Amino acid sequence: MNKEKNTKSLKSVGKESLIEVLEERKDLLHDAILEVFEDIALSRAMQEGSNRRVSRKRINRILQL
Numbered sequence: 001m002n003k004e005k006n007t008k009s010l011k012s013v014g015k016e017s018l019i020e021v022l023e024e025r026k027d028l029l030h031d032a033i034l035e036v037f038e039d040i041a042l043s044r045a046m047q048e049g050s051n052r053r054v055s056r057k058r059i060n061r062i063l064q065l
Helices: 002-024 026-049 056-063
Strands: none
Touching: 002 026
16 A cells, blocks of 8 residues: 555656646757657658659759758
């Protein structure tokens, strides 16, 4: 019974701490979500690009090299 009570208490403290951090540092959550969206977009672009051939000249023009 004591172990169960400790587990619930620890879980509660963990939730409270997470909520406090997210309230005080909203930028952390924002940055994490932004990074996920960027990764998804990059993955989709790579999948689409794997089916097409593009010349080195066009790539350099896009990158302005």
